[in-house]
Amino acid sequence: MLYRLFLKTLPHVNGSTSIVDYIKQMNRSLNENDPAAYVIPNNADLISQYFLLYSSSGDPTDFEEEIDYDYQVALVRARMDSARYQQNKIVVEATQKYLDYVFNTDDIKATLSGRVTVDYHWLESLLGTQFKSVIFALVLVWSLVSISLRSLYGGTLAVIPVVLSCLSIYAFMGVMGITLAVGTSMTAAIALGIGVDFSIHTLDRIKLLITEEGVEPENALRQLYPSTGRALLFSFVAVFIGFGILGLSYVPPLSKLGMLIAFSVLISFVSSMTVLPALIKHLQPAFLGYVKKCKHCLALESNTQL
Amino acid sequence: MNTSTLKLIISVSLLNLFSLPAYSSDWPSGDDIARNINARDEGVAVSRKLRMEMTDRHGKVRVRETKAFRKYFGDEKRTVIFYLAPKNIKDTAFLTYDYADNSQDDDQWLYLPAMRKVRRISASDRGDYFLGTDFSFEDIKLETRVSLEDYTRKTIAEDSIDGVHCYVVEETAITSEIADELGHSRRESCVDDNLWIVLKSKVWDTQNKLLKTTYFKDIFSVQGILTTHTMEVENHKTGHKTRFDFSEVNYEDGVNDRVFTKNALKRGL
16 A cells, blocks of 8 residues: 555654555455465455455444445544644645645545644644734834834834844743744734834834924933833833733633733833834934934034034 | 312322332233243244345445345254345355354354355354344344343333334343343343234343344244344444345245255355
8 A cells, every 4th residue: 555655754653554454464364364465355355255254243333433334435544653733744744745646536535634634734824824924914013103104214113122022922932932822823913013002102202302392312312211211111011910910820822822922012112112212312313303414414514613 | 278189189199009000910921921932933944035234323334135044953053144245245155053052152154255265253252243233143043032041031011012012021131241241231122912022122231321222023924934024223332223124034945954064155055
């Protein structure tokens, strides 16, 4: 049976069973237990007669798990010693390819089934869309912020803290040994939505201070912390505690979700209060009201000083 | 509540007490019923066609057409079954010698035409399934008779099946060893007290769960011998069903003793 030889070549597949094993064993038993007779006999009638012989005292439903009652549909069971998605993926995909390109013809058809296959498919759709959905959410956030600040530069700055928090979520999961599952796969997208608040508030406040309240750009950051910074701190504490409470849940998916979001909010708050202002101070972006800096301008400035 | 109502209630309930007894002394005893059943003439030898129809719990059906012979040699009963259809098991034949003494294992042979060999089959337990059907070897051996030594029995009720009056006989396996051997510990049979033939029988397994229900139908006399033409059994545990239909039943022509030999298995019909 070629398909079973094929299954044997796959990693973590320890063996397979099907009605064929019983036929071979019956053939061997009826041929003085000769190991060379552990084969499928070359006579279909003989196989039927073996089954009749077996039924001379066996339960009529004995082979129910292996083959249907009119011998049309059979089940081949492959045993795996691993339940990990990474290994399942190799086996399921290779077997599916084998069935599609080698096994299935107009006369015979096989479909993959069983827990490993089902697990593979739903995890595949979960994981396959994971990266895409995070990127999609990032692009949306980026374009919305860009529109509201009327600056692509602004949008880019605003997403930096949430990108950091997304990355730190995955790092946190790796360190804590939290696997991607239905619950944990949503965290990055949720964290993105919650975390971007901090940077929008920060950027908007600086813009307001410089352009409308006439604060000197050098002093803008100093005025940011007591006002918006303070408000963001309270907002952060509230969200952090809110989700952190979930971390105490006895339901593992809930507690993981809570911990991950609380952690990501922490990162986006801290980076909105440190990385983002530092970048602003260094880059002095014009869309926030900073005076345009250019090499030419600098040269002009130094000339006038002379 | 006034006294006349109370009197009425008391008299009605007393009346009920007498008119609905749990047991009736008029009923024949379980042992008498069993003896009457076994006293029925079964004929020394019979040849007949037997159609076996097996249905699994998904409703898929296997049909096997056979020609069967049975003959008593004193207390010993010999049965041979030749398969006629389907094609892939045509000419397969099964021969069994049932000895009256239960401690002596039955002798069984199966001829597989594709191997051209008669194989001796290790003796089956009495409760084993018979040739892929829901009947046990014991059921086949007894056919429409009952075993006297395996059970204690008592008559527990009156009933009727399709308008035919019958007594319900409860049979309980004498020992747990016998219950294990038979695959059931208790049986309730409805016995027609006119013809002394079992119409319906239910068995419970050793955990006292309903295991099988068997119906005996199309009962009519052939050449003066009362013959059950249809036996239907359903296994409630597996959902598997079996129906035996007997036809061309012939008691008169006799059956040659040579039919019950290994050579005859090979030679076929």
